[in-house]
Amino acid sequence: MDTLLSMKVFCQVVQSGSFTRAAQLLDISLPMASKHVSHLERTIQARLLYRNKRNLKLTEQGERYYQDCLLALDILEQAANQAGVGISQPRGLLRVTAPVWFSNPIFADWVADYQSHYPEVELVLTLTNRSVDLNSDGEDLALRMSHHLAENVIAKPLAHIPFYLVASPDYLAAHGTPANMAELAAHQGILPNYTDILQTPLTHNGATETLNLKAKIRTNNTLMTYHLARSGAGIGFLPQWLVSHDLQNGQLVRLLPDYHIPDIALYAVYTTRDFLSAKVRSFIDFIAEKSKQPL
Numbered sequence: 001m002d003t004l005l006s007m008k009v010f011c012q013v014v015q016s017g018s019f020t021r022a023a024q025l026l027d028i029s030l031p032m033a034s035k036h037v038s039h040l041e042r043t044i045q046a047r048l049l050y051r052n053k054r055n056l057k058l059t060e061q062g063e064r065y066y067q068d069c070l071l072a073l074d075i076l077e078q079a080a081n082q083a084g085v086g087i088s089q090p091r092g093l094l095r096v097t098a099p100v101w102f103s104n105p106i107f108a109d110w111v112a113d114y115q116s117h118y119p120e121v122e123l124v125l126t127l128t129n130r131s132v133d134l135n136s137d138g139e140d141l142a143l144r145m146s147h148h149l150a151e152n153v154i155a156k157p158l159a160h161i162p163f164y165l166v167a168s169p170d171y172l173a174a175h176g177t178p179a180n181m182a183e184l185a186a187h188q189g190i191l192p193n194y195t196d197i198l199q200t201p202l203t204h205n206g207a208t209e210t211l212n213l214k215a216k217i218r219t220n221n222t223l224m225t226y227h228l229a230r231s232g233a234g235i236g237f238l239p240q241w242l243v244s245h246d247l248q249n250g251q252l253v254r255l256l257p258d259y260h261i262p263d264i265a266l267y268a269v270y271t272t273r274d275f276l277s278a279k280v281r282s283f284i285d286f287i288a289e290k291s292k293q294p295l
Contacts, residue, residue: 006040099144140277142270216234
């Protein structure tokens with residue numbers, strides 16, 4: 001039998017002064033109420049109640065056990081209430097992992113804004129290009145970019161992030177500005193070594209071409225690609241969030257703007273749909289709402 005439930009029945013029997021009244025209040029049968037108390041007596045190997053037809057009386061051991069039960073049940077209720085606060089109100093430690101290039105002004109502004117709205121949430125942000133196992137790594141939430149997620153992943157789509165081909169004005173002054181895919185092939189590319197972007201289809205005037213760019217430099221760090229592109233080392237393939245400010249102030253130039261490059265979906269990935277805490281839910285909803293706003 002459920003010992004915790006038996007403890008609740010026992011306490012109710014003592015407080016009600018009878019098995020009959022306790023059974024009525026707990027909406028269980030009289031024999032079941034008696035079985036619960038007998039279960040406790042067998043478990044602790046001690047008699048808890050003196051029973052007769054007129055009244056009940058606690059034994060000496062029963063009195064001590066009754067007080068211990070009240071304390072234990074009260075502690076469990078407090079724990080449940082505290083946990084319930086975490087379910088209903090955003091608070092506590094929230095561990096989020098995201099790609100390295102999320103170290104950018106746009107996402108930083110969003111995080112600062114989230115913190116101002118939810119000051120009782122303590123954020124731990126881990127930026128990595130490694131695919132994190134949420135369960136083993138202890139993360140609450142992962143922000144992932146992907147065209148296709150695995151079927152067994154629990155995820156909510158948040159946004160679609162545009163990616164641009166970009167270069168610095170100095171690089172373009174020295175090497176020329178490509179006007180089409182054939183001219184692009186003659187340029188120096190700064191490409192990631194953790195994914196093959198050369199399979200990316202680009203659409204132009206109704207025709208689809210594959211990205212054609214020679215890798216002069218490869219790196220596993222998107223921020224390094226960004227800094228290399230700004231330094232004039234070549235042409236980078238970078239997310240809009242990371243380069244939008246530079247495009248506005250002329251530090252970078254978007255190339256082949258007439259070519260359509262498929263956006264990459266941003267997902268919030270979490271471990272379970274059940275008992276999703278308020279802190280996780282609030283962060284997902286906040287980023288989803290921010291993603292809808294123009295940059």
